[in-house]
Amino acid sequence: MNYILKIDCFDEKGLILRVSEIVFKNGLNYVSTSEFVDHENERFYMRAVMVGDINVSEFKNTLSAFLPRDAGIFCEEIRKKDIIVLATKENHCLGDLLIKHSSGELNANILGVVANHDTLKPLVEKFDIPFTLISTENLSREEHELAVLNELKKYKFDYMVLAKYMRILSPNFVANYPKKIINIHHSFLPAFIGANPYKQAHERGVKIIGATAHFVTNDLDEGPIITQDVVRVNHEMGWKDMQKAGRNVEKTVLSNALDLVFDERVFVHGNKTVIF
Amino acid sequence: MNYILKIDCFDEKGLILRVSEIVFKNGLNYVSTSEFVDHENERFYMRAVMVGDINVSEFKNTLSAFLPRDAGIFCEEIRKKDIIVLATKENHCLGDLLIKHSSGELNANILGVVANHDTLKPLVEKFDIPFTLISTENLSREEHELAVLNELKKYKFDYMVLAKYMRILSPNFVANYPKKIINIHHSFLPAFIGANPYKQAHERGVKIIGATAHFVTNDLDEGPIITQDVVRVNHEMGWKDMQKAGRNVEKTVLSNALDLVFDERVFVHGNKTVIF
Amino acid sequence: MNYILKIDCFDEKGLILRVSEIVFKNGLNYVSTSEFVDHENERFYMRAVMVGDINVSEFKNTLSAFLPRDAGIFCEEIRKKDIIVLATKENHCLGDLLIKHSSGELNANILGVVANHDTLKPLVEKFDIPFTLISTENLSREEHELAVLNELKKYKFDYMVLAKYMRILSPNFVANYPKKIINIHHSFLPAFIGANPYKQAHERGVKIIGATAHFVTNDLDEGPIITQDVVRVNHEMGWKDMQKAGRNVEKTVLSNALDLVFDERVFVHGNKTVIF
Amino acid sequence: MNYILKIDCFDEKGLILRVSEIVFKNGLNYVSTSEFVDHENERFYMRAVMVGDINVSEFKNTLSAFLPRDAGIFCEEIRKKDIIVLATKENHCLGDLLIKHSSGELNANILGVVANHDTLKPLVEKFDIPFTLISTENLSREEHELAVLNELKKYKFDYMVLAKYMRILSPNFVANYPKKIINIHHSFLPAFIGANPYKQAHERGVKIIGATAHFVTNDLDEGPIITQDVVRVNHEMGWKDMQKAGRNVEKTVLSNALDLVFDERVFVHGNKTVIF
Structure with a gap:
C-alpha cells in the first residue's frame, strides 16, 4: 500500500535521519521524498510517499516520540x-x-x-x-x-x-x-x-x-x-x-x-x- | 523618407477617410497603419508609418484643419x-x-x-x-x-x-x-x-x-x-x-x-x- | 446592424482610402479597423467592424470593383x-x-x-x-x-x-x-x-x-x-x-x-x- | 564551512538513511536536501547543502563504501x-x-x-x-x-x-x-x-x-x-x-x-x- 507522510516541525539536527530510521524499521520504502527548511522561521518540512504495510496510528505515535513536540504529522493511505x-x-x-x-x-x-x-x-x-x-x-x-x-x-x-x-x-x-x-x-x-x-x-x-x-x-x-x-x-x-x-x-x-x-x-x- | 504619424483626438465619423485623403494627396504611401477607438472615452487613436517626401510642419497644419480641435498630431521623420x-x-x-x-x-x-x-x-x-x-x-x-x-x-x-x-x-x-x-x-x-x-x-x-x-x-x-x-x-x-x-x-x-x-x-x- | 468586413488582396497604393470612401458612401461607420501589409508577399489585409444598414452583396460588389482582381472580400452581419x-x-x-x-x-x-x-x-x-x-x-x-x-x-x-x-x-x-x-x-x-x-x-x-x-x-x-x-x-x-x-x-x-x-x-x- | 554533496546511483532501499547516518557521524548538518528517484531507470539522485568541517576526500571514500558501486559522488566546498x-x-x-x-x-x-x-x-x-x-x-x-x-x-x-x-x-x-x-x-x-x-x-x-x-x-x-x-x-x-x-x-x-x-x-x- 502507498502512504503519504507530511511532517512540519521546529527544525533540529538529524530530523531526516530519525524519520528515515523509523521508516526503515517499519518496513517502509520511500517512493519519493522532499524536504525544506525555512531558516528564517527555523521550520522543517518533509513530504514522503512510502510503500509498505503499516498501522498508521501506531506509526504516527512512534514518529511523534522522536520528533519535536510541536510536530504536525500527517500520515494516510493515499486516497481520493x-x-x-x-x-x-x-x-x-x-x-x-x-x-x-x-x-x-x-x-x-x-x-x-x-x-x-x-x-x-x-x-x-x-x-x-x-x-x-x-x-x-x-x-x-x-x-x-x-x-x-x-x-x-x-x-x-x-x-x-x-x-x-x-x-x-x-x-x-x-x-x-x-x-x-x-x-x-x-x-x-x-x-x-x-x-x-x-x-x-x-x-x-x-x-x-x-x-x-x-x-x-x-x-x-x-x-x-x-x-x-x-x-x-x-x-x-x-x-x-x-x-x-x-x-x-x-x-x-x-x-x-x-x-x-x-x-x-x-x-x-x-x-x-x-x-x- | 519614412515618417511616423500619430493622431489622438475625439472620435468622429470619417476620420480615417479624412486622414487617408490628406496622406494620399501629399504623395505619401502607408507602410503600415493601426487605429483604435476607445468607445468608452470616445477617443480615436491612429499610428501610421508612411513613405514619401513632405514638409512635416505643412503636413501637420493641413491635417490639423481637418481633424477635431483637440487633436494631438505627431509627425516626424523616423529617427533615433x-x-x-x-x-x-x-x-x-x-x-x-x-x-x-x-x-x-x-x-x-x-x-x-x-x-x-x-x-x-x-x-x-x-x-x-x-x-x-x-x-x-x-x-x-x-x-x-x-x-x-x-x-x-x-x-x-x-x-x-x-x-x-x-x-x-x-x-x-x-x-x-x-x-x-x-x-x-x-x-x-x-x-x-x-x-x-x-x-x-x-x-x-x-x-x-x-x-x-x-x-x-x-x-x-x-x-x-x-x-x-x-x-x-x-x-x-x-x-x-x-x-x-x-x-x-x-x-x-x-x-x-x-x-x-x-x-x-x-x-x-x-x-x-x-x-x- | 453590425458587420464584419475582411479584405485580403495584392497590396496597392490607396487601398485604405478606397475602402474608406465606399464605407463612408454606404453610410457605414467604422467601429474598429485593423490593417496589415505583408511586404514580403506584397499582400494587404484589412478587417473592420462597421455599423450601419447595407445590402451586403451589393456592398461587396461595389468594393470588388475598386479592389485588385484577386481580392478576397468577406462581409457579413455579425452572427454566431x-x-x-x-x-x-x-x-x-x-x-x-x-x-x-x-x-x-x-x-x-x-x-x-x-x-x-x-x-x-x-x-x-x-x-x-x-x-x-x-x-x-x-x-x-x-x-x-x-x-x-x-x-x-x-x-x-x-x-x-x-x-x-x-x-x-x-x-x-x-x-x-x-x-x-x-x-x-x-x-x-x-x-x-x-x-x-x-x-x-x-x-x-x-x-x-x-x-x-x-x-x-x-x-x-x-x-x-x-x-x-x-x-x-x-x-x-x-x-x-x-x-x-x-x-x-x-x-x-x-x-x-x-x-x-x-x-x-x-x-x-x-x-x-x-x-x- | 558549506559543502555541496551530489549523489547519482542505482536506486536501492535505505539510501537516504545510509547517507544521513554518514553525514551525521561526520558532524555535518543538512542545510537543505533534495532527492528524486527516477523509477523508470531505477536511479536515485540526491543533492544536499551541508555545514560542518570535513576532509572531503575521506568523506567521499566513506560514502562510496556504503553506496552502490556505480555511484557518482560529487562533494566540494561551495565555491565560485x-x-x-x-x-x-x-x-x-x-x-x-x-x-x-x-x-x-x-x-x-x-x-x-x-x-x-x-x-x-x-x-x-x-x-x-x-x-x-x-x-x-x-x-x-x-x-x-x-x-x-x-x-x-x-x-x-x-x-x-x-x-x-x-x-x-x-x-x-x-x-x-x-x-x-x-x-x-x-x-x-x-x-x-x-x-x-x-x-x-x-x-x-x-x-x-x-x-x-x-x-x-x-x-x-x-x-x-x-x-x-x-x-x-x-x-x-x-x-x-x-x-x-x-x-x-x-x-x-x-x-x-x-x-x-x-x-x-x-x-x-x-x-x-x-x-x-
Whole structure:
C-alpha cells in the first residue's frame, strides 16, 4: 500500500535521519521524498510517499516520540479526497471540476454543490451530483451563513472548494474549517482586492491580469496563496473582455491548486505555503 | 523618407477617410497603419508609418484643419531618440542599455548618465558615455533635485529613463517632463507599491512576481503602464533570491518598453496607454 | 446592424482610402479597423467592424470593383457560427466547449458531435447535443472517412472543430473543407509531430511543452497555426503527468483559437495566419 | 564551512538513511536536501547543502563504501566556478555575462573569452578579461578546432560556455569536455534544429518562439536540456524582429541555466537532466 507522510516541525539536527530510521524499521520504502527548511522561521518540512504495510496510528505515535513536540504529522493511505463545492452563477470553474470529475481526472469525489442561486442547478444535475440551493432571499447575512453551515454539516468532506462563490465568508464560518477552504480569486493577488477586480484592472490599465488560488482565512481576499497564473491583456479589451480572458486562467489555476492540495503537496504556515 | 504619424483626438465619423485623403494627396504611401477607438472615452487613436517626401510642419497644419480641435498630431521623420539615463547603484538595467547601445540595437542615443552614487561610474565610462555624479550628501531633497534638474538642462533629450533610480521624484520635477520619463518599477504594479517590493512579495507569499515599466507622473509608483512581465517564484526563495530573479525581468521589461516608446507605438491618455 | 468586413488582396497604393470612401458612401461607420501589409508577399489585409444598414452583396460588389482582381472580400452581419465537433475519447476539449456553449460564452452553435468511439456519448447528450457514433469497426480507413463525410453532409456548418479527434484525415477529406477545419494538436508544433507527442517530449527531456491550434490542410500536424501556448514541466513528471498538464493548455489554446476564428480575426495565407 | 554533496546511483532501499547516518557521524548538518528517484531507470539522485568541517576526500571514500558501486559522488566546498566563454559576433549573451560578472552576480570567474571574430574584443577588454581571437581564416575546420583546443588547454576551468558561438563543435572536441560545455541554442528545441532557426520559425508561422540552454554532446543542437523559455511573436514580425525578440530570451535562459549549473543543481543522465 502507498502512504503519504507530511511532517512540519521546529527544525533540529538529524530530523531526516530519525524519520528515515523509523521508516526503515517499519518496513517502509520511500517512493519519493522532499524536504525544506525555512531558516528564517527555523521550520522543517518533509513530504514522503512510502510503500509498505503499516498501522498508521501506531506509526504516527512512534514518529511523534522522536520528533519535536510541536510536530504536525500527517500520515494516510493515499486516497481520493471528498469535497464540497460552493458556487454562485458562473459555470466555468464548476464546469471544469465536473468534467474532470466525470472522467476520473479530479483526484476527489464531489459530494455535493451548494449555491446561493439556482443558475447552476441544471448543470450540476446533468452530472448526477446533489445540488442544494440556499437562497439569500429574506435571510440576513448571518442567517444565510448559518443555513449553509447546517447544510455542510450533513457531509463529511476533506475540503470545501469555492468555485466562484461570490459571498464573503465571516470569520465565524471560516473558523469551522481551518485550512480546509480553497478559493479562486479573480485577481492577481494582492492587487485588486475587493469588488470587481477586472474593472479595477481595466481602470488601472495593467497589461497582465491573473488569478490566485488560496486557502481562505478570515478575509476572502487574503490567506495563504497556493498558486497563481497570468494572461496578457491590452488596450483593446474592456473589462468584460478581461473577465472573459480571466475565466480560462481562473479555472486552470483552481484546478492546479486542487491537484496540489489533494496530493498533499501543500503545507500552510502562517500566511504562506510550502509546496512540494 | 519614412515618417511616423500619430493622431489622438475625439472620435468622429470619417476620420480615417479624412486622414487617408490628406496622406494620399501629399504623395505619401502607408507602410503600415493601426487605429483604435476607445468607445468608452470616445477617443480615436491612429499610428501610421508612411513613405514619401513632405514638409512635416505643412503636413501637420493641413491635417490639423481637418481633424477635431483637440487633436494631438505627431509627425516626424523616423529617427533615433536622444535619451538621458538616471541610475543609482544597480547595474543590470543600465548595463543592458549600454550593451544594446554599443551594438546599435537600442533605438536611441544615450547622451549621458546621471547618478546619485558613483558605483556605476566605471561601467558607464567603459562605454564612453558621460557620467555625472550628483551626490545627495549635504543636500536636502529639494536641493538635490534642483541640482539634477540643472544638469539635465544641459542636454536636449527626448526621453529620460530611470534605470533603477532609487529616488522619488517630486511633482515639481516631473512637471518639467510630462510623458517623457520612463521608469522600471521592481514590482508587478499595482501590487507592492512602496519600499522593497521583493520583501513585501516574499512576506505575502506570492507565487509570481513581476516588473512594470511606466511613464512617471506625480507618484513614482503610479503612472500609465507601458508593459509588464512576470516570473515564477517559490517557497525556497528568500527575498534576495526573488530580487535576483526579478532583475532579469526588470531589464527585459524596461528594454521592451523603450522599444515601444522609441518606435512611437505608445499613446498616453489619462492613466492608461494605447499601444500599437 | 453590425458587420464584419475582411479584405485580403495584392497590396496597392490607396487601398485604405478606397475602402474608406465606399464605407463612408454606404453610410457605414467604422467601429474598429485593423490593417496589415505583408511586404514580403506584397499582400494587404484589412478587417473592420462597421455599423450601419447595407445590402451586403451589393456592398461587396461595389468594393470588388475598386479592389485588385484577386481580392478576397468577406462581409457579413455579425452572427454566431454553426459548428460540428469531431472527437474520440478524451473529454477535456469537448467538455470545455460544451460548458461554454451552455452558458452562451462560445460564439457558436454546436450542431452536433461526431465520434469514432461512444465514450463521450453520455457527456454530449447531457447537454442535449446530437451525438453520432461512427465506429471504425469493420470499416477500412476510406470507408470510415466516407461514412463521416456522409454524416457531415447532413449539417450546414461554418467550421469543423477537431476536439482531440485522434484520426488522421486524408487529403481527400480535407479538400472538402478548405480553411474550415480547426485542430488542436497536443504538441508545441513543429516539435514532436507524430504519435504520442508527450512521450516524445518526455524522452527528449524538454522543460516546456505546449499545444497548437491550427487549420487542417493535407497533413494533420501541419497547416497554418492560429495560436499556441506552453506549460513548464520537470524531471519529476512522467509522460502521463505531462499529458495531464498538457490538457489544460490544449483546451485553453483551442478555445482561444476558436474565439479568434469565430470573430473573423484570422486570415490564412499559404501556411501562415494573420491575426487581428 | 558549506559543502555541496551530489549523489547519482542505482536506486536501492535505505539510501537516504545510509547517507544521513554518514553525514551525521561526520558532524555535518543538512542545510537543505533534495532527492528524486527516477523509477523508470531505477536511479536515485540526491543533492544536499551541508555545514560542518570535513576532509572531503575521506568523506567521499566513506560514502562510496556504503553506496552502490556505480555511484557518482560529487562533494566540494561551495565555491565560485571558473569558466571560459566562447563567442562569435553577437554581444547580448556575452554582454549579460560580463555585466553580471562585474557586479559579482555571476557565480563564476570568467577566465577568458575565445572568439572566431574580433568583433567583441573591445567589449571584452572594457571588462579587463583576456580576449583571444582565433580566426578561421586560412584554417580548415580541424585546424581551427585544434587551435581553439590548444588555447583552452592554457586554462583550468570548470565549464565552457558557448555564448552564441556560431561554430559546430566536432565530436572529438566535445569528447574532451564531457558535461562541461553549455550552449545557448536560439530555438525552442527540438524545433528548428539547424541553420537560422528564426528564419525557419518565421516561415512556419509559429506564434511562440524560444531558446534552449543545454549541455553539448556530439551534436550542437542536441544534448541534455537545462532550461528553456519562450516569447510570443506575431504576423507583424519578420524573422529579424523575431531574432531581436529572441535575444532577450536567449540571454535570460543562458543566465538561468548557468545559475543552476554553477550551484550544482543539475544532474545529467543520458540525454536528460534532473534539476533540483
